[in-house]
Amino acid sequence: MEALESFKGFEAGAILGERLAPDMITFGEQFSVICNKVEAHIAKLNARRPAGTTRHRDVISGVEH
Known part of the structure; x- marks a missing residue:
């Protein structure tokens, strides 16, 4: 992503x-x-409930640059 930016x-x-x-x-x-x-979808395939939604800032902060 840094290269594109x-x-x-x-x-x-x-x-x-x-x-x-x-x-x-x-x-x-x-x-x-x-x-x-x-x-x-993974939760459905494994017959379990999804963990819940994640806000994009939480997801992005976990992505290594």
Whole structure:
């Protein structure tokens, strides 16, 4: 992600707050939605309840740069 931000001239971490279109959620929020969806599907496959939703800032802070 750092390479993309550097290439595009964004500040570090700024790309996570960007939107592809004005009516879309941010990239960071989209990342969070996908993580929560994956967790829910894995829980369903394992016949257990999902752990709950995670806010995108919590997910992003756990991603190594």
